Amino acid sequence: MPKFAANLTLLFNEHAFLDRFAAAADAGFEGVEYLFPYAWPAAQLAEALQANTLVQALHNLPPGDWDAGERGIACHPERVGEFQDGVGRGVEYARALGCPQLNCLAGISPEGVDPERALTTFVDNLRFAASALKAAGLRLLIEPINSFDIPGFFLNRTEQAAQIVAAVGADNLFIQYDIYHAQRMEGELANTMSRYLPMIGHMQLADTPGRHEPGTGEINFPFLFRHIDALGYTGWIGCEYKPIADTLSGLGWRPAE
Numbered sequence: 001m002p003k004f005a006a007n008l009t010l011l012f013n014e015h016a017f018l019d020r021f022a023a024a025a026d027a028g029f030e031g032v033e034y035l036f037p038y039a040w041p042a043a044q045l046a047e048a049l050q051a052n053t054l055v056q057a058l059h060n061l062p063p064g065d066w067d068a069g070e071r072g073i074a075c076h077p078e079r080v081g082e083f084q085d086g087v088g089r090g091v092e093y094a095r096a097l098g099c100p101q102l103n104c105l106a107g108i109s110p111e112g113v114d115p116e117r118a119l120t121t122f123v124d125n126l127r128f129a130a131s132a133l134k135a136a137g138l139r140l141l142i143e144p145i146n147s148f149d150i151p152g153f154f155l156n157r158t159e160q161a162a163q164i165v166a167a168v169g170a171d172n173l174f175i176q177y178d179i180y181h182a183q184r185m186e187g188e189l190a191n192t193m194s195r196y197l198p199m200i201g202h203m204q205l206a207d208t209p210g211r212h213e214p215g216t217g218e219i220n221f222p223f224l225f226r227h228i229d230a231l232g233y234t235g236w237i238g239c240e241y242k243p244i245a246d247t248l249s250g251l252g253w254r255p256a257e
Helices: 017-026 042-051 077-097 115-135 158-168 179-185 189-199 221-231
Strands: 003-007 031-033 055-060 101-104 139-142 173-178 200-205 236-239
Touching (some): 003 055, 017 031, 031 236, 042 055, 055 236, 101 115, 115 139, 115 158, 139 158, 139 200, 158 173, 158 189, 173 179, 179 189, 189 200, 189 221
Parallel strands (some): 003 031, 003 236, 031 055, 055 101, 101 139
């Protein structure tokens, strides 16, 4: 059975953020992820992880001004210095939390910037980040995100991500394969997983339409879970969905051990 990490940005919102660690552990999760740790002292988050015997599976590099609608700055030529500073901050948190990998959000394509220049910036920034993370013993991820939820997002498809991974040429750079985003953009989930498995370092899930828990939409998750096991994937699958009701009542989708 795949191992599932609770995404504390979206799950257990019935609780204050720092109380979600205990709620996730009580619900049987052994790992957690969330978008960003930077609003809390790293020591406080590390204490919550340790107190609840949880693994920090993933968090993202700083994304720019999230509240203002920015969704990453890695493809923005005029923000390279800010991006590099963010890599240092992300590594600092990851090491404090025992988190083995960080996701780099490509960002929305900058207005007025030639796509080739944006791509070159993204590749160069990834080379910088991969080098910094490798020195710290960490993996770097990039995530294709569907253009319906985030119009203009620079990275949309698995094949595009694979080409960028190849262009960067870093052995610690992998794809974060989000089943929800992939279904909306390209479908062919099982075949795509099979083709790109060596490049996939982390997975996430939600059903569609609605981005709710598995079993509420069109994706055949029981089949996919069997397929993921058959492929031999041993990484985490982050549960990054919006519960239709309260979190606990929506956890019936999880396969029995």
